[in-house]
Amino acid sequence: MSAGEVTAEPPLAAAPPPSGEPGRFGRYAAGAVFLAPALFLLVVWMVYPAVYTIVRSFFGQSGYLGHWVGIANYKRLFTTATLTTAIKNNAIWVAVVPALVTAIGLIFAVLTERVRWAVAFKTVVFLPMAISAFATGVTWRIMYQQDPGLGAINALSRSVADAFNPSGVLSNALPSTPALQAKGGGLVLKTPLAPGGVALLGVTGIAPRDVPKGAVQAVRPAPKPGDVVGTVWRDFKPGGGKPGVVEKGELGLPGVTVDLRTTAGKVVKSTKTKADGTFDFRNVAAGSYRADIGAQTFAKPFGGFSWLGPRLITPSLLIAYIWIWAGFSMVVIGAGLAAMPREVLEAARTDGATEWQVFRRVTVPLLAPVLSVVFITMIINVLKVFDLVISLAPESTQANANVIALAMWRTAFGGVNDFGTGSAIAVFLFLLVIPVLALNIRRFKREV
Amino acid sequence: MAAAAPSIELPGRRESAAAKILRATAKAPLHLVLVVVGALWIVPTFGLFITSILPAQDLASKGWWQIVSHPSAATWSNYNALFHNQGLLNALKTTAYIAVGNTLLVVIIGAMAGYAFAWLEFPGRDWLFVGVIGLLVVPLQMALIPMFRLYDTFGIFDTVLSIILFHVAFGLPFAIFLLRNFFVGIPKDIMESARIDGASEIKIFLRLILPLGLPAIASLAIFQFLWTWNDLIVALTFGQNVQPITVWIFGQLREFGTSIDVIAPASFISLVVPLCVFFAFQRYFVQGLLAGSVK
Numbered sequence: 001m002s003a004g005e006v007t008a009e010p011p012l013a014a015a016p017p018p019s020g021e022p023g024r025f026g027r028y029a030a031g032a033v034f035l036a037p038a039l040f041l042l043v044v045w046m047v048y049p050a051v052y053t054i055v056r057s058f059f060g061q062s063g064y065l066g067h068w069v070g071i072a073n074y075k076r077l078f079t080t081a082t083l084t085t086a087i088k089n090n091a092i093w094v095a096v097v098p099a100l101v102t103a104i105g106l107i108f109a110v111l112t113e114r115v116r117w118a119v120a121f122k123t124v125v126f127l128p129m130a131i132s133a134f135a136t137g138v139t140w141r142i143m144y145q146q147d148p149g150l151g152a153i154n155a156l157s158r159s160v161a162d163a164f165n166p167s168g169v170l171s172n173a174l175p176s177t178p179a180l181q182a183k184g185g186g187l188v189l190k191t192p193l194a195p196g197g198v199a200l201l202g203v204t205g206i207a208p209r210d211v212p213k214g215a216v217q218a219v220r221p222a223p224k225p226g227d228v229v230g231t232v233w234r235d236f237k238p239g240g241g242k243p244g245v246v247e248k249g250e251l252g253l254p255g256v257t258v259d260l261r262t263t264a265g266k267v268v269k270s271t272k273t274k275a276d277g278t279f280d281f282r283n284v285a286a287g288s289y290r291a292d293i294g295a296q297t298f299a300k301p302f303g304g305f306s307w308l309g310p311r312l313i314t315p316s317l318l319i320a321y322i323w324i325w326a327g328f329s330m331v332v333i334g335a336g337l338a339a340m341p342r343e344v345l346e347a348a349r350t351d352g353a354t355e356w357q358v359f360r361r362v363t364v365p366l367l368a369p370v371l372s373v374v375f376i377t378m379i380i381n382v383l384k385v386f387d388l389v390i391s392l393a394p395e396s397t398q399a400n401a402n403v404i405a406l407a408m409w410r411t412a413f414g415g416v417n418d419f420g421t422g423s424a425i426a427v428f429l430f431l432l433v434i435p436v437l438a439l440n441i442r443r444f445k446r447e448v
Numbered sequence: 449m450a451a452a453a454p455s456i457e458l459p460g461r462r463e464s465a466a467a468k469i470l471r472a473t474a475k476a477p478l479h480l481v482l483v484v485v486g487a488l489w490i491v492p493t494f495g496l497f498i499t500s501i502l503p504a505q506d507l508a509s510k511g512w513w514q515i516v517s518h519p520s521a522a523t524w525s526n527y528n529a530l531f532h533n534q535g536l537l538n539a540l541k542t543t544a545y546i547a548v549g550n551t552l553l554v555v556i557i558g559a560m561a562g563y564a565f566a567w568l569e570f571p572g573r574d575w576l577f578v579g580v581i582g583l584l585v586v587p588l589q590m591a592l593i594p595m596f597r598l599y600d601t602f603g604i605f606d607t608v609l610s611i612i613l614f615h616v617a618f619g620l621p622f623a624i625f626l627l628r629n630f631f632v633g634i635p636k637d638i639m640e641s642a643r644i645d646g647a648s649e650i651k652i653f654l655r656l657i658l659p660l661g662l663p664a665i666a667s668l669a670i671f672q673f674l675w676t677w678n679d680l681i682v683a684l685t686f687g688q689n690v691q692p693i694t695v696w697i698f699g700q701l702r703e704f705g706t707s708i709d710v711i712a713p714a715s716f717i718s719l720v721v722p723l724c725v726f727f728a729f730q731r732y733f734v735q736g737l738l739a740g741s742v743k
Contacts, residue, residue, distance in 0.1 A: 028569070028570045028571070030564075030568055030649040031564045031568035031569065031570035031573070032570065034560040034561065034563055034564035034568060034649070034653070035560070035561050035564045035565075035576075037557045037560065037561075038557050038558065038560065038561035038580075038620055038624060039561075041557065041613065041616055041617040041620060042580065042583060042617060042620055042621070044598075044617070045591060045595065045613065045614060045616075045617030045618070046583050046586055046590075046591060046617055046618070046621075047583075048594065049590060049591035049593075049594035049595055049598075050586050050590045050591070052593075052594040053590045053591070053593060053594055056593065056594070064597065108485075111478060111481070111482060112482065115475070115478065115479070115482060120486070121482050121485075121486050123730075124486045124489050124490050125485075125486070125489050127489075127490075127493065127723070127726070128489070128493070129726075129737075130674060130719075130722045130723055130725070130726035130733075131493070131678070131719045131722060131723070132677070132678030132679075132680070132694060132718065132719065132722070133678065133680070134678065134680045134694045134697070134698070134718075135496075135678075135694075135697075135715045135716075135718050135719045136492075138496070138697065138701075138711055138712070138715040139492045139493060139495070139496040139715065140492060141704060142492075142495055142496060142499050142512070142708070142712065143491075143492050143495060145511075149509065149510055149511060150507070150510070150511045151511065152491070152495055152511055152512070152513065155511055155513070323489070323492065326489075328737065331734055331737060331738075332737065332738060335734075335738055384587055384589075386680075386681050387678075387680045387681065387694075390680070390698075391680070391698065391701065394704070395702065405587075405589055405681075408589050408592075409589075409592070409681065409684075409685070412592065412593055412596075413592070413596075413684075413685055419593050422592075422593055423593055425589075426587070426589040426590050426592070426593070427590070429587055429589055429590075430585070430586065430587055430589075430590050433585055433587055434585050437584060437585045438585065
């Protein structure tokens with residue numbers, strides 16, 4: 001063992017080479033042999049293309065080089081609508097995603113730190129990292145479908161929307177006679193009513209499955225002195241029937257809100273119809289009134305947000321992207337958290353700091369290097385985002401969802417094959433990535 | 449001293465028991481939040497799976513959550529049809545070739561270069577290494593157009609090999625960086641004694657470096673495998689008839705509504721392999737991730 005220690009000393013290690021060792025030239029040769037395949041690949045697939053692309057970006061659309069166009073391709077980058085959209089969108093990505101991903105990862109990492117089943121939670125949140133961005137696009141496209149019957153997110157939105165703004169009992173109904181007129185989204189009976197009168201509010205256009213549950217044969221109520229009575233019914237039976245007349249086989253429409261208004265339009269009374277469609281405004285003061293069915297009865301059901309439409313596509317993409325990367329952020333920050341000196345935290349707690357104070361004043365400052373790693377990594381990722389956009393955004397809204405990497409691909413390979421502008425976009429992307437990555441590498445080298 | 453020890457320990461125990469109950473109740477909202485968030489995170493993937501086992505006609509009118517009220521609607525027929533679909537089978541085969549081929553090449557070539565940079569002497573070694581690290585900044589978009597032309601010129605456009613080599617080149621800077629830094633950490637006396645024993649460089653590389661570097665190599669291999677398995681842009685650019693699974697599904701996306709019974713199961717198949725790899729090698733995956741936050 002003592003011999004090992006001695007050979008570790010520099011002067012002795014440099015002393016007489018053993019007889020079997022090849023000379024200096026042989027050692028160089030070994031280095032060349034071991035490096036050759038890597039260098040060949042790096043030069044042909046990275047160095048040469050990078051140089052070529054930079055040169056190519058100053059030349060025209062097609063050919064090996066095309067003709068010299070100066071900086072025209074770069075000008076196009078900031079004047080063509082689809083390309084400026086891409087740059088704007090990418091700016092939104094950079095502004096939103098790194099901050100949110102870092103914050104969410106930090107929250108998840110801190111929350112799970114002292115939970116026993118943290119591993120299960122972390123695995124679930126981390127899973128999307130293993131899935132391709134492309135498959136994620138397909139997955140979220142299913143979630144985002146516009147029809148609330150098909151897309152889970154709109155189904156959820158619908159149940160929320162219905163709670164605040166329920167769809168009407170009769171969303172498609174139409175008046176059956178001209179006596180009933182559409183007004184302000186509802187239907188109003190033109191015929192004036194006085195106490196003792198009967199209001200017949202017949203509607204059609206209701207599919208059998210849309211008839212409210214519990215409906216029974218409609219009844220024409222007998223007039224009552226001092227009351228305004230009436231019925232709301234489905235003025236249609238197989239074969240048609242007579243419009244405006246309550247006939248056998250026609251169903252009353254229960255649950256419809258009917259208002260009694262003065263001729264000035266002020267609501268005097270309001271009631272709901274019974275199973276046979278009848279309603280009764282009791283003890284109405286003498287005068288002239290009108291009956292109407294309010295607009296809420298005809299409110300259209302929630303049709304779903306157009307998540308993949310031109311206006312919401314970028315927010316939809318951001319959500320899916322954060323869903324992918326939150327796990328990465330959580331794991332990296334979690335590792336930083338685990339490596340944090342416990343004594344410091346305990347000391348702060350012993351000194352009487354609240355959990356929030358510990359988090360804000362101790363945890364976050366100590367984690368700052370890790371947080372910046374996540375943040376910078378996310379900036380680079382977001383600048384190069386491609387797969388998710390091309391798979392989640394339908395072709396019709398890809399122009400609205402455009403980002404730099406997608407614009408580059410579509411320009412160069414998406415039919416037009418404009419290699420000049422495509423090269424310029426690639427160089428632009430390259431220039432954006434350099435400072436961020438250089439920062440990261442410098443930090444990395446300092447650590448190593 | 450012996451008497452003092454338990455008297456200190458006892459109140460501590462009591463406190464921790466009381467604190468435990470307190471903590472458990474105080475933590476209830478936390479558990480609830482985590483359960484809800486976890487559920488939110490799993491729902492999209494779960495939804496994809498359920499969609500993939502429902503017949504097309506059921507999906508035309510109702511969402512995948514209909515499974516709750518009609519569990520009997522579930523069927524493997526979509527998968528059965530896919531496993532008789534020659535296009536998909538070819539795509540899976542192509543994906544496997546690309547992912548395995550790339551992984552092997554990156555590991556071997558990267559380890560050789562990493563070894564050279566760590567333990568072999570030659571002039572300009574450190575400068576060359578810095579140059580390789582510098583290549584980390586080159587986004588692959590910089591190489592798409594030139595390689596498209598070059599592949600065309602050499603007649604290897606639309607081949608598995610052309611896609612693999614592109615991946616290998618862009619995987620190398622990080623691989624070399626990672627492995628060189630790992631190999632440098634191998635104790636010097638082990639290397640010296642092997643050299644004194646007269647072992648050739650190849651022998652040292654195969655018998656010493658590769659086995660000792662296994663943890664780093666495993667992380668690298670898993671990352672490379674997942675990266676190429678999940679790739680879309682490279683294969684989309686350089687493949688036409690040669691289609692890995694992502695490109696094959698991409699071709700169906702235009703008819704999203706009508707071919708959902710193909711798209712959903714195919715997508716699920718495409719993510720089963722990465723998920724298995726992830727679960728089998730989770731530890732290496734996370735290690736690689738922590739080391740690789742630069743890429």
